[in-house]
Amino acid sequence: MKNLISAADLDRDEATAILDTAAHMHGIQTREVKKLPPLRGRTVVNLFFEDSTRTRSSFEIAGKWLSADVINVSAKGSSVSKGESLRDTALTVAAMGVDALVVRHHASGAVQRLASWVDCAVVNAGDGTHEHPTQALLDAYTLRNRLGSLDDRHVVIVGDITHSRVARSNVLLLRTLGARVTLVAPPTLLPSGVGSWPCETSWDLDATLSGKEHGDVDAVMMLRVQRERMSGGYFPSEREYAIGYGLSPQRLDLLGETVPVLHPGPMNRGLEISSAAADGARSVVLDQVQAGVAVRMAVLYRLLVGTETEAI
Amino acid sequence: MTGHAPTTGKHSPSVEHGSSEHRSGPATATVLSAADVGRVVDRMAHQIIENVAKSGFDAVLLGIPTRGVPLAKRLAERIAVFADVRLPVGSLDITLHRDDLRLRGVRPLGTTVEPDGGVTGRTVVLVDDVLFSGRSIRAALDALTELGRPRAVQAAVLVDRGHRQLPIRADYVGKNVPTAPSQSVRVSLAEVDGSDSVTVTDGVGA
Numbered sequence: 168m169k170n171l172i173s174a175a176d177l178d179r180d181e182a183t184a185i186l187d188t189a190a191h192m193h194g195i196q197t198r199e200v201k202k203l204p205p206l207r208g209r210t211v212v213n214l215f216f217e218d219s220t221r222t223r224s225s226f227e228i229a230g231k232w233l234s235a236d237v238i239n240v241s242a243k244g245s246s247v248s249k250g251e252s253l254r255d256t257a258l259t260v261a262a263m264g265v266d267a268l269v270v271r272h273h274a275s276g277a278v279q280r281l282a283s284w285v286d287c288a289v290v291n292a293g294d295g296t297h298e299h300p301t302q303a304l305l306d307a308y309t310l311r312n313r314l315g316s317l318d319d320r321h322v323v324i325v326g327d328i329t330h331s332r333v334a335r336s337n338v339l340l341l342r343t344l345g346a347r348v349t350l351v352a353p354p355t356l357l358p359s360g361v362g363s364w365p366c367e368t369s370w371d372l373d374a375t376l377s378g379k380e381h382g383d384v385d386a387v388m389m390l391r392v393q394r395e396r397m398s399g400g401y402f403p404s405e406r407e408y409a410i411g412y413g414l415s416p417q418r419l420d421l422l423g424e425t426v427p428v429l430h431p432g433p434m435n436r437g438l439e440i441s442s443a444a445a446d447g448a449r450s451v452v453l454d455q456v457q458a459g460v461a462v463r464m465a466v467l468y469r470l471l472v473g474t475e476t477e478a479i
Numbered sequence: 480m481t482g483h484a485p486t487t488g489k490h491s492p493s494v495e496h497g498s499s500e501h502r503s504g505p506a507t508a509t510v511l512s513a514a515d516v517g518r519v520v521d522r523m524a525h526q527i528i529e530n531v532a533k534s535g536f537d538a539v540l541l542g543i544p545t546r547g548v549p550l551a552k553r554l555a556e557r558i559a560v561f562a563d564v565r566l567p568v569g570s571l572d573i574t575l576h577r578d579d580l581r582l583r584g585v586r587p588l589g590t591t592v593e594p595d596g597g598v599t600g601r602t603v604v605l606v607d608d609v610l611f612s613g614r615s616i617r618a619a620l621d622a623l624t625e626l627g628r629p630r631a632v633q634a635a636v637l638v639d640r641g642h643r644q645l646p647i648r649a650d651y652v653g654k655n656v657p658t659a660p661s662q663s664v665r666v667s668l669a670e671v672d673g674s675d676s677v678t679v680t681d682g683v684g685a
Contacts, residue, residue: 184587191572191588200625205575472585 170282170289171466174300174339182343186308188465189458195232196457206235209266209471214257215292216242216272221432221456222292222301226269229463235266235471253277254284261285266471270294275332288470296330302431303336305462307344309455310386313427318345321382323375325351325412326390326439327401329358333431334390338366349381353411355401372412376421384422388429389414389440409438416443427451510656510664511677516637519653520550523635524557526651530633531602532562537630538602539567543619544589549670550637551606569594571605571626573618591622599627604651608666610636613647638677640664 168181177185195201211230213223223239230237240260242248247256253272260268267288270278275295282289293299307317314320322341328334328350338348348366350357361368367381374380376387392408402408409415414428419441422428428440428449436442445452511519531538542551548570555568572589574580605619616634623632635651640658654677658664661682669675 203575469585472580
């Protein structure tokens with residue numbers, strides 16, 4: 168494995184190996200000395216053309232805890248704002264002797280293109296509305312911790328599927344790991360071609376959560392309504408969206424006591440998720456953030472250690 | 480678990496198991512039988528007791544995965560029988576501290592379990608199955624600094640096969656087995672492999 172561009176790059180064995188490695192990496196977070204040596208002398212550049220707090224900082228922490236040198240380059244205040252092309256920026260940074268580029272870009276497919284220009288390892292940290300594989304991995308990690316195994320588990324993903332790279336990566340990875348996925352959204356927020364995805368779809372959140380449609384629910388993932396990607400017209404008003412598709416306290420009661428509620432963040436409280444759901448006992452939002460560091464350590468470790476990958 | 484090519488290393492279960500038992504080619508000699516392993520572990524337990532009794536048994540046993548961990552547990556059990564003291568047992572994964580990570584590629588990680596009460600200020604006995612190049616013990620010394628600062632560190636190994644590449648020696652040795660560098664030594668323990676034995680296999684020549 169040289170790059171991680173799509174969740175589809177991972178077969179079941181590789182994905183399981185990353186999650187297992189992450190479980191070992193997780194242990195370091197409780198240690199006094201949070202430093203391991205395997206990436207000593209390696210350089211990781213976070214190349215972010217789009218805003219990010221948790222993804223960028225968790226990649227930075229992950230790299231640093233493995234002793235890599237981590238440098239952040241963001242589009243604002245860099246030559247990108249002077250009009251440099253993606254290719255020139257990528258080649259310039261790569262020419263400095265970088266071992267891995269962690270790239271986020273607002274255009275779908277940009278990371279894939281970039282990976283074809285450079286020799287170093289490339290990790291997709293989110294490209295447009297396409298994919299966000301490390302988010303899917305940390306969600307799978309969190310779910311696996313809560314549910315034991317993902318085989319035959321039913322995961323419901325609710326919200327803005329059309330603009331969500333998280334949903335796309337999650338559907339692919341959860342499927343690979345044996346889970347069943349149901350996407351719930353208003354018709355306008357389900358992408359065209361969703362029929363060919365390996366999952367079910369529904370327009371009715373209440374029927375899905377109560378298990379009347381598609382069977383009992385083992386986990387619920389709420390997606391952020393991405394105002395910045397919407398030119399409007401996807402739903403009549405935010406209030407109406409919240410009524411139809413928000414995880415309200417009443418809907419929370421439809422779920423079993425132990426059903427975890429996930430959200431990739433940042434949350435729009437009162438829109439797609441109520442505070443009762445976000446702060447309640449079922450919420451695993453902070454577990455997800457913690458898992459993010461461990462999973463990204465595992466990904467960097469597996470991409471950067473060794474010249475050839477041995478079967479695990 | 481050493482810094483050598485697989486064929487001359489201590490063990491690489493999937494590869495060497497097959498080659499030594501199912502093929503007629505290389506000759507395999509049994510160095511320790513199951514009963515021998517039991518006696519050797521008993522003697523090592525006595526030696527450890529003798530040594531750590533001076534410090535009032537303020538010591539912990541730290542096994543290096545895979546086979547060092549069951550070995551450490553056995554030593555602790557025998558020490559409990561002979562001296563009526565339970566030494567805390569832990570495990571120490573050294574994968575991320577190896578100096579051949581880049582050469583050998585990604586490998587699965589083992590588990591690190593800190594012994595009850597930690598390691599700081601105590602005598603730590605590192606337990607491994609085979610002492611060969613000394614690189615595993617060096618990596619373990621590095622890994623240990625992350626858990627704390629022991630008062631002293633000792634090493635206990637079931638087999639010392641020689642060919643050291645670093646200035647490292649063991650404090651407790653079950654059996655010295657003179658070997659050629661091309662030979663491979665295989666320690667089997669019931670907890671991992673189903674039965675106890677130590678065998679030496681001649682180099683495959685490849």
